[in-house]
Structure formats: C-alpha cells, structure tokens
Amino acid sequence: MKIRLVLVCMTFLFSTSNLLSQNFVKVGAEQTEEYLPLLKNKRVAVLANQSSLIHKTHMVDSLLSLNISVEKIFCPEHGFRGETEAGKQIQNYIDKKTKLPVVSLYGKNKKPQSEDLKNIDIFVFDIQDVGVRFYTYISTLHYVMEACAENDIKLIVFDRPNPNGFYVDGPVLKTKFSSFVGMHTVPVVHGLTIGEYAKMIIGENWLSNNKNCELQVIMCQNYSHETLYELPVNPSPNLPNMESVYLYPSLCFFEGTAMSIGRGTEKPFQILGHPDWQIGDFYFTPKSLQGICENPKFLNQKCRGIELSKKDSERILENPLINIKYLCDAYLIFEEKDKFFNDFFIKLAGTPELQKQITEGKTADEIKKSWKKGLKKFKKIRVKYLLYEDFE
Secondary structure (H helix, E strand, O other): OOHHHHHHHHHHHHHOOOHHHHHHOEOHHHOHHHHHHHHOOOEEEEEEOOOOEEOOEEHHHHHHHOOOEEEEEEEOOOOOOOOOOOOOOOOOEEOOOOOOEEEEOOOOOOOOOHHHHOOOOEEEEEOOOOOEOOOOHHHHHHHHHHHHHHOOOEEEEEOOOOOOOOOOEOOOOOHHHOEOOEOOOOOOEOOOOHHHHHHHHHHOOOOHHHOOOOEEEEOOEOOOOOOOOOOOOOOOOOOOOHHHHHHHHHHHHHHHEOOEOOOOOOOOOOEEEEOOOOOOOEEEOOOOEOOOEOOOOOOOOOEEEEEOHHHHHHHHHHOOOOOOHHHHHHHHHOOOHHHOEOOHHHHHHOOOHHHHHHHOOOOHHHHHHHHHHHHHHHHHHHHHHOOOOOOO
8 A cells, every 4th residue: 555655754744744734735614715705705614623724724714714604603613713622622712712603512502593694695514523423523414414415505624634545444334323413334444535535425315304404515626545644733632642542543542332332531632541440550540631632531530541642653553554453451350241331332333233243252353344344435425525535
C-alpha cells in the first residue's frame, strides 16, 4: 500500500510540524472562491463547532466578515464552541461573540425543526469528523439532510479529510440496531469523508420517505485516502491528540463495558483499566473535568491497567485495522464476566454478534474473519461515492 510510504514521513511530522494538514491539504471551507457566489444575497444557516476553521479563523467569523448573511447557528454534540462533555444535552442559546442564535441539535431535538429553518435559503455543514460510525456527527448530518429535504433548502457541505480515512473495518451495523450512535448499515470505520458520506446517504435512499436533499460538496484539495491527515484542532474534548483519534475505533467499544478508557484523565481513549484489575503497570484516577468529563466512570477511584498511547496508535498506522484483541483479552481477564457488558455495547457494535462471539471465547482472528463478508459488500457500495483517490 502507498500509505506505508506516507507513514515514514508522518512519524517525523508527529514530532516536528503538522506539514501535511497545514501546507498541503486545503479543506473545503478554504475554497471561498467556490462557495461565496452561492451564498451571496442568501439567508444562511450554519452547522459548525470549534473545528470549523479557515486557517486560524472560525468559518462563521469569516462569513460574517465577508458580508454573508448568517442568520442562525446550529450545533452538534459538544456544542458550537466544543466546550460540552460527551453525552451532555445542550440547550438553545445566544452566542456571546457573534450574538447569533444557536440551535442545539443535541438536546430536545436532534433534527432541525421547520420553525428553525424559516427564512433560510441555504444550510452550510462544516464539521471535522473522525470517520467512525459511533461518532455522532454523521447522525447529525443525516437529520440535517432530512430537514433540508423536507423544507426545500439546499445543503452545502464543506468537506474535510477523514483522519481515519485510510482503511475500512469493523462489524457492519444491522438496521434493527440503529440508534444515534449508529444509524446506517456501515462498518465501524467507513473510510469516507463527511462529504462522501452525505453522498452515500442520498444514494442509498437512507433519508426518511425517500426524500431527496439538494447537496453540493465543496471538496478538499490535495487530499486522497492515502493521506495521513493530522488534525489542526481537537475534534471533541475527549479526543485530545492523534493517538486518541487512531485508537478511538478500537477503544470506544469499552464504553459499553465495565472498563474505563480514561475519561476524566489527561489520556482519554489512550488507557484502559478498572479499580479491581490485578494486571498492568499503569495507574490512573478519573477526576471531574469541567467541560470534558464531569462525572467519569470510577470517579476518584484508583484504577489499574495499561497505557496504550503512541506505540499502539503507530501499530494501527502500520496495519490499518481495528484491534479487537484489546476487548477479547479484557473480557478473559475480567472476573465477574456477567457484569462486563452493559446495554450500550450492542448499540456501539451495531449487532449482537460481537458480544456473543466474545462471551463464547472466539479469538480476535475468528471475530475479524466473520466481518469479511459484510465489509466486502460495503466496499462495493462505498466506491460509488468516493470523491478522492482511494487507498486501494
């Protein structure tokens, strides 16, 4: 794979500068010549968060400075400024800086209501995704597309690279187990940018009542799925660095178990442990961190376990796959096996098979082999919606 050649460069870049993302890749929001004519003299709604930057300036601030009539801001999980912890509901409010109304799509409603879209001509979606099914921004995208379709509003997606866009892996969701942490029949790592994903939502008729959303994607320049893209800003409070972004597809399953993955510490999605574990040489104590994780699992309890961090994330770059062995090994070690999984696990997995396979003692290799048929079928669908050169 060509990605291995890129890896040599990226190992150096991790310790020096963010050369690929800052100097080479040009994100959709930076293509002002492409979309300003579309927004001129239009009443615009924007879905954005702290990642919606044009260089170092927030995209909303840029649009306002260019005399674009931004009428309203919508925000996803974590809020418009990215200061709200995972899972915490957000209420509507007025943004202090812009004085614009902010409509929460992670509170009373997850879908824009018709009254929210009155007098709106165009809806702009600009969010940095991480390319993982249970990361909720693609669910928010789905609901925004439905609302735009129902209210005859054009949607413009400012595309951004997928930092996990160099592979496809994981169990494919079964429709019966659809939820906000997994709405579509895709694997855990889908290998699509947010713009490509929007095209797939339309092309696969996933919008309710087979409605059609008028979509335009402002593409990235100098990006392909072979590019390892280092994020210039944290996509959410508990993904603080690239190590956590790369480990997230493998470790988020633990949110549906009795284990801690480090929420409430400086290393979320980089460590793994439990107060009763008798293995590992790493100790951590989750604390309440305002705006990041205010009530973490095992609050103020000393946990023992393992630190994954950079070494393990580099293994994922060398062999782009979900590491399900973490989960299999943790279950084998855990003494009270009937208390290992909780009700959230099947929602994250998108299928009951994974939990069943683990409890039956299947090996990681056996489990991954069972994913092959679903992944092969998905890859044939995925290729129809690619906007950029693929990794295969």
